[in-house]
Amino acid sequence: MAVSRVRVPGSPSIEIEELVRADRVHRLVYTDPEIFAAEMVKVFGQTWVYCAHDSEIPDPNDFRTGYLGLRPIIVCRERDGRVAVLFNRCTHRAATVCRLERGNAKSFQCPYHGWTFRNDGELIGVPWPDAYGEDFRRTELNLGRVPRVESYRGFIFATLNEDAPPLLDHLGPAAQLLDQWLDRTPAGTVTVRSAANRMVYRGNWKLAYDNAGDGYHPAFSHRSLLRLGERFGDSKDMVYFGRSPDEGPMYAQDLGNGHTFIDQRPSYDGVGSYWAQQRLQPGREAFEEHIRARYGADADRLLDLAVGGQMNINIFPNLLVIGNQIQVIEPMAVDRTQLTWHATTVDGLPDEINTLRMRTQEDFPSFGEPDDQANFEEAQRGLGVPEVEWVMMHRGLGVEGREKTDEAGVVTGPVTDEHPMRGYFREWTRLMSR
Amino acid sequence: MTPATPSSPFAEPEMSESSATVARARDREDTDRWSYYLDPDFYRHLADVARSWSDDWPPADPLVRSECEAVLAREARLIDEARFNEWLELFTDRCLYWVPITPGGGDPRTEVSHSFDDRRRMTDRVYWLRTGLAFCQIPQSRTRRMITNVEVLDEPSGDRRRVRSNFVVHEFRAGVARSYPGWYGHLLERHDGDWRIAVKQVNLLDSEHGHENLTIIF
Numbered sequence: 001m002a003v004s005r006v007r008v009p010g011s012p013s014i015e016i017e018e019l020v021r022a023d024r025v026h027r028l029v030y031t032d033p034e035i036f037a038a039e040m041v042k043v044f045g046q047t048w049v050y051c052a053h054d055s056e057i058p059d060p061n062d063f064r065t066g067y068l069g070l071r072p073i074i075v076c077r078e079r080d081g082r083v084a085v086l087f088n089r090c091t092h093r094a095a096t097v098c099r100l101e102r103g104n105a106k107s108f109q110c111p112y113h114g115w116t117f118r119n120d121g122e123l124i125g126v127p128w129p130d131a132y133g134e135d136f137r138r139t140e141l142n143l144g145r146v147p148r149v150e151s152y153r154g155f156i157f158a159t160l161n162e163d164a165p166p167l168l169d170h171l172g173p174a175a176q177l178l179d180q181w182l183d184r185t186p187a188g189t190v191t192v193r194s195a196a197n198r199m200v201y202r203g204n205w206k207l208a209y210d211n212a213g214d215g216y217h218p219a220f221s222h223r224s225l226l227r228l229g230e231r232f233g234d235s236k237d238m239v240y241f242g243r244s245p246d247e248g249p250m251y252a253q254d255l256g257n258g259h260t261f262i263d264q265r266p267s268y269d270g271v272g273s274y275w276a277q278q279r280l281q282p283g284r285e286a287f288e289e290h291i292r293a294r295y296g297a298d299a300d301r302l303l304d305l306a307v308g309g310q311m312n313i314n315i316f317p318n319l320l321v322i323g324n325q326i327q328v329i330e331p332m333a334v335d336r337t338q339l340t341w342h343a344t345t346v347d348g349l350p351d352e353i354n355t356l357r358m359r360t361q362e363d364f365p366s367f368g369e370p371d372d373q374a375n376f377e378e379a380q381r382g383l384g385v386p387e388v389e390w391v392m393m394h395r396g397l398g399v400e401g402r403e404k405t406d407e408a409g410v411v412t413g414p415v416t417d418e419h420p421m422r423g424y425f426r427e428w429t430r431l432m433s434r
Numbered sequence: 435m436t437p438a439t440p441s442s443p444f445a446e447p448e449m450s451e452s453s454a455t456v457a458r459a460r461d462r463e464d465t466d467r468w469s470y471y472l473d474p475d476f477y478r479h480l481a482d483v484a485r486s487w488s489d490d491w492p493p494a495d496p497l498v499r500s501e502c503e504a505v506l507a508r509e510a511r512l513i514d515e516a517r518f519n520e521w522l523e524l525f526t527d528r529c530l531y532w533v534p535i536t537p538g539g540g541d542p543r544t545e546v547s548h549s550f551d552d553r554r555r556m557t558d559r560v561y562w563l564r565t566g567l568a569f570c571q572i573p574q575s576r577t578r579r580m581i582t583n584v585e586v587l588d589e590p591s592g593d594r595r596r597v598r599s600n601f602v603v604h605e606f607r608a609g610v611a612r613s614y615p616g617w618y619g620h621l622l623e624r625h626d627g628d629w630r631i632a633v634k635q636v637n638l639l640d641s642e643h644g645h646e647n648l649t650i651i652f
Contacts, residue, residue, distance in 0.1 A: 195535040195545040198644040224568040228558055232467070282552035283472030285462075290474065338644045343546040352474065355543045362546050367562050370570035370649045 016432040020425050023394035027383045030204040030391070035432075036334035043317050043431050044069030045160045047258075048170050050319035050328060051075050051085055053342070054154040055191035056102065061119060064102040067330055068146065068158065074098050074108070075156065076119040083151065085158040086121045087144035097143070108143075121145040153182055154190065155319070173410055174259040177313045181321055184309055188348025192326060194358065197341040197365040201373040203380035205317075205331035206428075208339055211372055212314040212322065213260030213420030215245060215252050216395060221375055225368045229279050236279045237307075238264075246414040254411040254423025258316025262415060265310045272300030274307040281306075281359035287352045295350070305349060306356035316424050324361055335380055339373075341365055393418040393425070463527065465553040471528040472552045477543050480530065483633055484539040486587075487598055487619040494586035502586045502597045505622060505629050510579045513651050518560040521651070522553075526623055526632045531556050533636040533652055548641070548648060559651065568649070575607040575650045581618070593624040594632075605650055614652065615639045 019026040019035075029035060049068055052075040056064050063076045065088060072088035074097075088096045095112040098105075107124060109116040116125035121143035129136060146158040150167035152175060157167050168175055182190060201207075211217065218238055219226075229236030249266030268274055275288075292299040308323030320327035330338040343361045345354040383391075396402045396417030403413035411419045462470040494502075505524075512521040525531070533548035534540055542550050551559060562568055580602045587596040597620040605612045621633035636652040 193544075195540060195547075195642065197535065197546065197548070198642070199648070200644040200646045202646070221569070224562055224565045227565045227567060228562050231558065231561060280469070280554060280558075282550055282555045283469050283476070285468050286470045286473035286476075289470070340644075345544055351543065355474075355477070358542065358544065358546050359550060362548075362550055365546075366549065366559070366649075367568075370647055371568060373647065374570040374572075 016429055020429045022422070023397055024390040024392050025425055027385075027389055027391060030206060030380065030383050031334065033334045036204075036331070038432060040069035040071075040331065042434060043428065044071075044331070046164070046431055046434065047161065047317065047427075048148075048150075048157040048159045048164060048167055049317065050155060050315060051149075051158045052083075052156045053190075053192040053326060054151065054156060055189070055193060057083070059104065061104045061106050062102070063098065063105060063119065065098055065100065068160075069331065072096055073146070073158075074119075075158075078120055083149050083156055084120050085146040085149050085156075086117075086119075087146075089144065090115055091123065091141040091143060115141075117143045153178060170257055171315065172257055172259065173253075173255045173408060174257075174261070174313060174315055177255075177261055177311060178321065181309050181311055181313060185305055185346045185349060188346040190344050191347055192342045192344055194343035194345050194361075196343060197369075198338055199341065199365065199369055199373060200332070200336070200338045201376050202335055203337060203373075203376040204335060204383075205329050205337040207376040207379055208320075208329050208337060209314065209317065209424065210393075210421050211376070212312055212320045212327075213252060213254075213262060213424070214418070215250060215262050215415030216418070217372075217375075219245060221371055222368055224371060225364075228367055232280070237277050246416050248415070250415040251412055252415045252417060252420050253413075254419045256409050256423070256427075258424040258427030260312075260314045260316075260420035260424055262312040262420075263310075264312075268310060272304065274310065275300065275303035278307045278360060279363055281356060281363065283356070283359060287356050290352050291350065302350060302353050303356075305346065306353050307360055314420075314424075316427055323364060324357055337376075339369070341369075393421040397422065465527045466557050467554065469552045469554050472530070476528075476530075480532075480542070480633065483596075483621055484619070484635065486596060487635070488538075489587075491585055491587040491596075491598075494588055498588050498595070499584060499586045501629070502595060502620075502622065503581075503584050505631075506581050506584065506597065506599060506618070506620065509631070510581060514577050514579060516574065518563065518651065522556060522560060524631050525553065525556065525634075526625060526630045527553060529553050529556070529631060530633045531636075532634065533638065533641070535642050537641055538637065539635065548638075549636075563649075563651075570647050570649050571607075573608055575605050577603055577605050577650055579603040583617075595622045595629070596620070597622060601652075603650070603652055607647070610646075612646070616641075616652075 019029050051066060052064050057075060057077040060077055060079050063074050065074050067073060074086045074088045076084045078084055088098050090097050090110040092113055092115050095110055097108040097110040097117060105119060107116050107118050114127045118124050123138050123141045146160055147162050148164060149158045152167055152171060250264050253261040255261055291302055295302055313321040318329040324344050326342040326344060328340045330340060332338055345357060396413055396419060402417055403411055403419050405411045413419050462468055509524055531549055531551040535547055536545050563571055581599050583600040585598045599618045601616055601618055603614040616638040619635040620631055622629045623632045
């Protein structure tokens with residue numbers, strides 16, 4: 001099948017290497033429209049990008065639309081179960097051929113002039129084709145198809161880079177962390193059919209990625225949430241960020257290839273502790289009574305599954321697995337980003353646990369993320385000062401005894417250190433310099 | 435064990451004979467602190483309520499309608515003036531403040547909402563706004579809302595009314611003005627002669643789409 005070529009615009013006039021140093025990154029990386037345009041081609045076009053979850057398109061001919069960077073795409077389940085990722089762009093006069101968020105269709109007919117494409121991209125119909133003459137080569141006018149699509153345990157990724165390493169190699173240690181996140185519920189499968197919070201902020205997309213691997217900010221950014229957790233006396237979820245967080249057992253990692261990780265699990269001790277530490281969801285006591293009455297000794301384990309996994313698994317550039325949510329970073333412009341929080345249920349868990357999962361997953365989007373996004377917006381405003389050029393990310397760098405690197409290249413350090421940010425900017429620089 | 439299930443999840447629970455149970459039941463009634471009422475039955479009744487918003491209703495008695503309009507206008511003013519503690523007092527002890535993401539409501543048992551607040555979570559929300567540490571509300575939003583197209587279904591028992599209305603909430607914060615159109619469904623109940631809100635369902639026209647800093651009370 002023919003693949004539409006993507007024209008790579010000229011590199012920005014600034015040398016990328018000048019903008020990212022070991023300890024700092026230049027403000028232009030967050031503010032320059034040319035760099036943003038290059039990112040959409042070089043980052044979102046040249047590495048594996050998360051596109052959809054299997055459970056969103058479970059049946060043959062299911063589809064869901066989305067974006068690969070700024071490119072509108074359709075993620076389709078073909079008849080044989082494989083996944084095709086197509087550019088949602090008629091090869092005739094450019095209109096999108098599919099305008100629904102999701103659905104089931106064997107083909108897409110462009111509403112503009114009626115060109116029709118099968119859901120593997122093949123052009124199968126052109127109204128009144130005689131006018132195109134005898135040398136009309138329909139096969140050159142199939143929908144653009146992203147050449148590489150692979151999935152890992154339900155997470156579907158695609159890339160325009162035909163030379164990209166296999167997805168599993170690219171994920172590296174992040175794959176095992178996804179395993180651990182998924183295997184919290186060995187009897188069931190995670191499904192993404194439970195609505196999504198779509199939270200838009202006026203700031204660069206990387207502000208969200210910086211933050212996802214940042215264990216320094218919660219004690220300050222989330223004071224309103226921490227105060228809420230203390231409202232009835234007992235300290236709840238994340239209060240361990242409020243005491244000197246470096247003295248606790250949490251840690252942060254630079255996993256390589258831009259992926260980062262924060263592990264909050266060491267602050268939890270045994271079965272039932274996740275449930276015990278969660279802020280008070282609506283209906284908590286009513287549902288806990290039902291679960292305890294019905295499941296007895298297994299209740300604590302089940303109740304823990306109504307609470308997030310206490311892992312921030314950040315897959316560069318756009319997938320953040322945090323809590324029980326699958327978050328996707330969707331760049332809209334250099335200073336505008338949508339962060340979509342797909343809620344999850346687990347097939348195979350009791351209905352009551354899945355309902356509690358919904359109420360838990362409403363907590364952070366209500367009382368945590370808005371404060372983060374307020375800070376992202378104010379950072380974007382601050383980045384407008386031309387005279388103060390640098391964003392610092394050197395916490396822990398070169399300080400004896402804080403960070404160590406294992407034989408696989410994974411850097412582990414205290415949770416407030418900024419090695420995750422330094423790590424992903426190495427990958428960003430590599431992709432942007434190509 | 436669960437308490438005796440009342441006929442309506444929005445009604446007051448029945449009291450048991452045993453003093454220990456009575457003490458526990460009293461404790462359970464402190465819905466600012468405990469959330470025993472938002473149980474699976476509540477969700478089932480809520481589905482009936484949500485369905486009823488799309489029914490055609492006969493025209494209501496003008497006096498009944500104007501009584502309900504007064505309740506909505508008072509509620510609107512308390513929110514717009516940030517008198518959130520007084521706003522909470524308008525609600526019943528076994529109430530719900532619901533802002534669905536899925537248009538029309540969807541199924542809150544398996545879908546997340548912008549807000550699905552029992553009484554305790556509503557007080558959480560007010561408490562959180564008042565910590566002075568919610569940076570997304572520094573500076574605080576100013577809001578002013580318009581409510582029109584009020585329709586009322588007066589239930590035969592006389593102590594419960596369904597009120598449907600359209601709204602636009604205007605917000606101004608940090609140099610940015612926004613408007614949120616949509617429609618409300620209010621389930622009102624009479625308690626000690628006053629109308630109080632048992633369910634408030636807030637249906638944003640663009641509920642499932644992207645929003646910036648969606649932290650005001652609708």
